[in-house]
Amino acid sequence: xESISKAAFRRLPRYHQILSAYEAVGREYISSRELxxxxxxxxxxxxxxMADLKIRGKQNQGYSISALRLRIEEFLGLQxxxxxxxxxxxxxGTALATYPGFEHYGLKIVGVLDxxxxxxxxxxxxxxxxxxxxxxxxxxxxNIKLIILTVPRDVAKELTEVAVNAGVLAIWxxxxxxxxxxxxxxxxxxxxxxxxxxxxxxxxxxxGAAEENGD
Amino acid sequence: xESISKAAFRRLPRYHQILSAYEAVGREYISSRELxxxxxxxxxxxxxxMADLKIRGKQNQGYSISALRLRIEEFLGLQxxxxxxxxxxxxxGTALATYPGFEHYGLKIVGVLDxxxxxxxxxxxxxxxxxxxxxxxxxxxxNIKLIILTVPRDVAKELTEVAVNAGVLAIWxxxxxxxxxxxxxxxxxxxxxxxxxxxxxxxxxxxGAAEENGD
DNA sequence: TAGATTGTTAATCGATTAACAATC
DNA sequence: TAGATTGTTAATCGATTAACAATC
Numbered sequence: 307x308e309s310i311s312k313a314a315f316r317r318l319p320r321y322h323q324i325l326s327a328y329e330a331v332g333r334e335y336i337s338s339r340e341l342x343x344x345x346x347x348x349x350x351x352x353x354x355x356m357a358d359l360k361i362r363g364k365q366n367q368g369y370s371i372s373a374l375r376l377r378i379e380e381f382l383g384l385q386x387x388x389x390x391x392x393x394x395x396x397x398x399g400t401a402l403a404t405y406p407g408f409e410h411y412g413l414k415i416v417g418v419l420d421x422x423x424x425x426x427x428x429x430x431x432x433x434x435x436x437x438x439x440x441x442x443x444x445x446x447x448x449n450i451k452l453i454i455l456t457v458p459r460d461v462a463k464e465l466t467e468v469a470v471n472a473g474v475l476a477i478w479x480x481x482x483x484x485x486x487x488x489x490x491x492x493x494x495x496x497x498x499x500x501x502x503x504x505x506x507x508x509x510x511x512x513x514g515a516a517e518e519n520g521d
Numbered sequence: 522x523e524s525i526s527k528a529a530f531r532r533l534p535r536y537h538q539i540l541s542a543y544e545a546v547g548r549e550y551i552s553s554r555e556l557x558x559x560x561x562x563x564x565x566x567x568x569x570x571m572a573d574l575k576i577r578g579k580q581n582q583g584y585s586i587s588a589l590r591l592r593i594e595e596f597l598g599l600q601x602x603x604x605x606x607x608x609x610x611x612x613x614g615t616a617l618a619t620y621p622g623f624e625h626y627g628l629k630i631v632g633v634l635d636x637x638x639x640x641x642x643x644x645x646x647x648x649x650x651x652x653x654x655x656x657x658x659x660x661x662x663x664n665i666k667l668i669i670l671t672v673p674r675d676v677a678k679e680l681t682e683v684a685v686n687a688g689v690l691a692i693w694x695x696x697x698x699x700x701x702x703x704x705x706x707x708x709x710x711x712x713x714x715x716x717x718x719x720x721x722x723x724x725x726x727x728x729g730a731a732e733e734n735g736d
Numbered sequence: 737t738a739g740a741t742t743g744t745t746a747a748t749c750g751a752t753t754a755a756c757a758a759t760c
Numbered sequence: 761t762a763g764a765t766t767g768t769t770a771a772t773c774g775a776t777t778a779a780c781a782a783t784c
Contacts, residue, residue: 313751315722319715323697337765344699348753353767365760365765382718383725397616404612407697413717451724475727476720482538482622484559492723494716500534501709502628503597505691507530508707509666510598512690528775552741563777568743580741580784 310358310381317355318378320345325375326410337368384412390478391444393465394456395420395435398480402454404431415454417444421461441465445472452476459483525573525596532570533593535560540590541625552583599627605693606659608680609671610635610650613695617669619646630669632659636676656680660687667691674698 324344328336338352345352356362356369361377363369379385392403395418402408403418418433420426425435436444438457444450453469455462455477462481469477470491477493479485485493539559543551553567560567571577571584576592578584594600607618610633617623618633633648635641640650651659653672659665668684670677670692677696684692685706692708694700700708 311751315719316715319712319718320699320710322718323712323714324699327698339765350753350755350767351751353765354752357767363766365758366763367760368765382722384718384721386725388717388721388724397612397619401612401616407714408717411714411717412721452720476724478716478720483542484535484539490727492720494720495535496711496713496716497534497538498711499538499622499626500531501693501711502603502623502626503534503537503599504530505667505693505707505709506599506603506627507597509603509691510601512705526775554741565743565777565779566775568741569776572743578742580782581739582784583741 310355314355314358317345317347318382321355322375322378325371325378329371329375333371335364335368336371336374338363340368379411387412387414388452389414389416389448389450390452390454391416391441391450392418392430392454392456393438393441393469394458394480395422395425395430396456399454399456400430402456402480403433416448416450419444421457438465442468442472445469445474450474452478454478454480456480525570529570529573532560532562533597536570537590537593540586540593544586544590548586550579550583551586551589553578555583594626602627602629603667604629604631604663604665605667605669606631606656606665607633607645607669607671608653608656608684609673609695610637610640610645611671614669614671615645617671617695618648631663631665634659636672653680657683657687660684660689665689667693669693669695671695 321341324341325336338356339349341352342349356374359377359381361369361374390413392399392415395403399418403415408415415431415433417436418430419436419438419441421438426437428435451474453474455465457465459481462483463485466477466485466487470487475491477485477487477491479493479495480498482497482499484495487493536556539556540551553571554564557564557567571589574592574596576584576589605628607614607630610618614633618630623630630646630648632651633645634651634653634656636653641652643650666689668689670680672680674696677694677698678700681692681700681702685702690706692700692702692706694708694710695713697712697714699710702708
């Protein structure tokens with residue numbers, strides 16, 4: 307199986323975003339140096355990442371932007387459609403269910419669920435909101451592998467269990483809970499508050515010593 | 522200045538979340554082993570993190586949950602209020618502006634800005650939406666150090682510049698842009714799509730080889 | 737006491753960087 | 761050609777883990 311280091315893996319979204327932006331303005335090549343400056347990482351590291359991805363550059367020119375972008379998309383499986391349910395139709399769930407950019411990454415929202423009777427039946431981003439009671443049956447019927455979890459913390463664990471039992475293999479977790487899942491199921495935690503904590507620490511220490519932790 | 526490793530720093534939000542949950546149900550002590558199992562990291566690593574935080578445990582009992590939580594909050598400056606503006610009143614901005622949990626971390630949203638004339642003057646989470654044209658003056662008047670950026674990508678860079686010139690020192694960036702800021706200003710990128718990319722890669726490779734990348 | 741658990745040191749592992757040869 | 765740039769190896773740095781003594 308093709309594989310790169312964890313650390314390199316985390317850089318791929320950032321590479322991808324930069325490449326897309328450059329491609330949009332018509333640039334064809336980018337050097338490791340330029341990428342390294344934008345990302346504020348070492349130039350050699352960029353070249354090593356490219357080597358890990360089995361991408362080869364051109365002397366004097368750098369790397370083909372479109373080839374590199376496509377390679378990252380291939381590596382991450384972004385060219386195949388991934389269907390997902392948004393579980394939780396609050397503001398965050400609505401933001402995720404209606405975000406137009408996801409389609410560029412092969413992410414297709416195919417349903418929105420909520421427990422609030424007032425919300426059920428209303429529309430969010432082209433989807434009629436459905437009761438969470440139907441979570442398992444929808445997962446099974448549509449053979450869903452991914453759910454996007456934006457529910458209140460007190461129901462996060464039980465809904466996770468329902469979803470996993472119904473066959474979900476990946477959970478994009480926007481709740482502040484550490485979910486328990488069996489081996490074979492992958493959870494990605496977006497503990498959004500973590501981002502604030504890093505900034506809070508920075509702000510508290512500004513004026514103090516010189517430079518700070520990267521991210 | 523007190524300092525811990527980057528990697529340890531990234532674990533703090535997760536520790537904090539677990540501690541809060543345990544505290545809420547009345548538990549007083551937690552062992553390094555228990556923490557390590559929840560986080561799926563090595564037990565020694567937990568003890569090393571505690572040592573870095575200058576927290577001492579009790580033999581046979583573990584670490585005081587409340588003391589540890591407080592120490593993390595102190596370390597991160599979460600006990601002092603941080604005032605922030607939400608710039609961009611779309612679904613995501615609204616989600617962030619109305620999220621009730623932030624107050625536990627000292628994060629206080631003091632205003633919401635948008636460019637849409639239809640939105641200006643309406644209310645989002647107790648705040649009357651204000652024109653982004655007033656960004657600089659509000660930052661200066663209220664002495665704001667942090668902005669939460671949830672605007673469309675094409676205005677992200679210019680608004681960043683305005684905010685930085687007006688005195689902002691930290692940017693919580695929810696746009697998919699790599700922002701350029703002078704030294705002394707800290708950007709935290711929440712490239713949400715990155716989370717999906719990790720899951721997409723996992724789903725594409727399930728059934729293939731055994732275990733996968735951690736997060 | 738025996739068992740559980742912390743705290744610390746040394747060893748290992750993984751990621752980054754420096755150095756430099758290759759090449760267009 | 762000279763300059764720019766890639767690609768790779770070896771050295772360094774930082775993070776994690778294993779081993780184990782200390783102690784309640």
